[in-house]
Amino acid sequence: MDKKYMPEPYKVKMVEPLRILQKEERVEAIKKAGYNTFLLNSRDVYIDLLTDSGTNAMSDRQWAGLMMGDEAYAGSDNWLHLKETVQSIMGFKHVVPTHQGRGAENLLSQVLVKPGTYIPGNMYFTTTRAHQEMNGGTFVDVIIDEAHISDKEDVLFKGNIDIKKYEDLINKVGAKNIPYICVGVTVNLAGGQPVSMKNLREVHELSQKHGIKVMFDCTRYVENAYFIKAREEEYKDKTIAEIVKEMFSYADGATMSGKKDGIVNIGGFLAMNDEDLYYKAAALVVVYEGMPSYGGMTGRDMEAFSIGLKEALDYNYIKHRIEQVEYLGNRLIEAGIPIVKPIGGHAVFLDAKKFLPHIPQSQYPAQVLAAEIYIESGVRTMERGNVSAGRNKEGKEYFPSLELVRLTIPRRVYSYAHLDYVAEAIINTYKRRDEIKGLKFSYEPPVLRFFTGKFEYI
Numbered sequence: 366m367d368k369k370y371m372p373e374p375y376k377v378k379m380v381e382p383l384r385i386l387q388k389e390e391r392v393e394a395i396k397k398a399g400y401n402t403f404l405l406n407s408r409d410v411y412i413d414l415l416t417d418s419g420t421n422a423m424s425d426r427q428w429a430g431l432m433m434g435d436e437a438y439a440g441s442d443n444w445l446h447l448k449e450t451v452q453s454i455m456g457f458k459h460v461v462p463t464h465q466g467r468g469a470e471n472l473l474s475q476v477l478v479k480p481g482t483y484i485p486g487n488m489y490f491t492t493t494r495a496h497q498e499m500n501g502g503t504f505v506d507v508i509i510d511e512a513h514i515s516d517k518e519d520v521l522f523k524g525n526i527d528i529k530k531y532e533d534l535i536n537k538v539g540a541k542n543i544p545y546i547c548v549g550v551t552v553n554l555a556g557g558q559p560v561s562m563k564n565l566r567e568v569h570e571l572s573q574k575h576g577i578k579v580m581f582d583c584t585r586y587v588e589n590a591y592f593i594k595a596r597e598e599e600y601k602d603k604t605i606a607e608i609v610k611e612m613f614s615y616a617d618g619a620t621m622s623g624k625k626d627g628i629v630n631i632g633g634f635l636a637m638n639d640e641d642l643y644y645k646a647a648a649l650v651v652v653y654e655g656m657p658s659y660g661g662m663t664g665r666d667m668e669a670f671s672i673g674l675k676e677a678l679d680y681n682y683i684k685h686r687i688e689q690v691e692y693l694g695n696r697l698i699e700a701g702i703p704i705v706k707p708i709g710g711h712a713v714f715l716d717a718k719k720f721l722p723h724i725p726q727s728q729y730p731a732q733v734l735a736a737e738i739y740i741e742s743g744v745r746t747m748e749r750g751n752v753s754a755g756r757n758k759e760g761k762e763y764f765p766s767l768e769l770v771r772l773t774i775p776r777r778v779y780s781y782a783h784l785d786y787v788a789e790a791i792i793n794t795y796k797r798r799d800e801i802k803g804l805k806f807s808y809e810p811p812v813l814r815f816f817t818g819k820f821e822y823i
C-alpha cells in the first residue's frame with residue numbers, strides 16, 4: 366500500500382518521558398539562557414530540534430553491540446569492525462578514528478592547511494572553517510549562487526560546486542596554494558542541500574587535473590545519496606550502497622561525524638587513500654584523541670557506530686527520514702511560512718529575514734526567532750545566521766545572505782504527531798511576529814560564538 370508519507374519503519378521498544386514547562390517558566394528559562402537555545406537545559410525542553418547531531422535513537426542491534434565492547438587499549442575487535450565497515454562502504458584505504466567530526470577536521474587541517482593557503486568549499490561550516498582559519502588558511506565559498514537564495518526552489522542540487530568559481534580560484538591563487546577542496550555532502554548551512562553525482566564527477570576531474578585533493582565532509586552522505594537516487598534520473602534504480610560507493614570514488618578522503626549519518630551519539634573519523642596523509646594524521650591523533658585504534662571512542666561506541674553505518678544504507682530507513690523532514694516542511698509551506706526550498710535532508714530552515722522583516726540582520730532575527738519559538742511551545746530550535754557566521758579576521762560580522770532558524774529532525778526519535786505540534790508552534794509564532802523585537806549581545810565569545818554567546822532584548 367502506498368502512502369504519501371511512509372510510516373515509521375520501526376516500532377517502539379523503550380520510551381523516554383517528555384515534560385513541558387508552563388509558559389511563565391519557559392519565559393524565565395530562556396531569559397536565564399541569554400536567549401540562546403544552546404544554553405537551555407534539556408530538561409526544560411519539550412521537543413528538541415536543536416540538532417540532529419548525536420541525538421539519534423539507536424536500534425536494538427546497536428544496543429546489543431554496546432554489550433560487545435572490547436575495551437582493550439589497543440587493537441580492539443570493535444575498531445577492526447569499524448575500520449572494515451568504513452573501508453567496505455566508502456572504499457577508502459585508511460581510517461583514523463576521532464571522538465567526533467571536528468576531531469577529524471582538526472587532524473586534516475593541521476596536516477594539510479598551511480598559512481597563506483586557500484580552501485574552497487560549498488558554503489562554510491562552522492567548525493570546519495574554524496579549523497582551516499586556525500591553521501592560517503582562508504576558506505573560499507565556491508557553491509553555486511542559487512544556494513544563497515532561500516526560496517530558489519527549482520534547483521534540485523543546491524549544494525553543487527560552481528565549477529567556474531572553483532576554476533577561477535585556481536587561476537587566481539595557483540593550485541599549489543590549494544591543499545584540497547572540501548565538498549560537503551549534503552550542505553548543512555545551505556539547508557541540507559545535496560550535491561549531484563555529475564557535479565562530484567566534475568569536481569573530481571578538475572581537481573585531478575590540477576593535483577588538488579578532494580576531501581568530502583561526508584557527515585550526511587546517506588541523505589545525499591538518497592537525493593541522488595530520487596532526483597538524478599540515471600540513479601533511480603541503483604541501491605543507496607551503490608550510489609554511496611560511486612560518490613566516494615570521486616574523493617581522496619573524507620571527514621565524518623558519526624553523530625549524524627552514523628546513527629550514534631558520539632564518534633567520527635578521517636578516512637583517506639593517501640598513505641603519507643594517513644601516517645601524518647595517525648601521528649597527530651595520538652596527541653589529540655587517543656591511539657589510532659580508538660581515537661577517543663570506547664570499544665562499545667565503535668561497535669554501535671559500525672552497526673549504525675550499515676543500518677543507514679537501508680532504503681526504508683533513509684526514505685522515512687527524508688519524508689519526515691518533508692512532511693514538516695510541507696505543513697509550514699501550506700500555512701504560508703517562509704522556509705528554505707527545496708526542503709533539505711536533515712532539517713527545515715525558516716527564513717528569518719522574511720519571517721521578521723522588521724528586524725535588521727544586525728539585531729539577529731534568527732536568534733530571537735528561535736527564542737520566541739521556545740517561549741511559544743517549549744520546542745528548541747537553532748539559529749543559523751549572522752550569529753553562527755561570526756566575525757572575519759578584521760572583526761567584522763559576515764552578514765550572510767541566509768539568516769535561518771533550523772528545525773532539525775533527530776533520526777528515529779519523534780513521531781508525526783510531534784511534528785504536527787512543532788508546525789502549530791511555528792504557525793502561532795508567525796501570527797504574532799509583529800510584536801517580536803531584536804537582540805544584542807550581552808556576552809560575545811571570540812570563536813564559535815553561537816555556542817555560548819548571551820543576548821538581551823533591545
Ligand SMILES: *Cc1c(COP(=O)(O)O)cnc(C)c1O
Pocket residue numbers: 418465466467468490492493549553582584621622623624625632633
Ligand atoms: C556536525 C558537523 C560537523 C562537525 O562534526 P561534530 O561531530 O559535531 O564535531 C562537520 N561538518 C558538518 C557538515 C556537520 O554537520
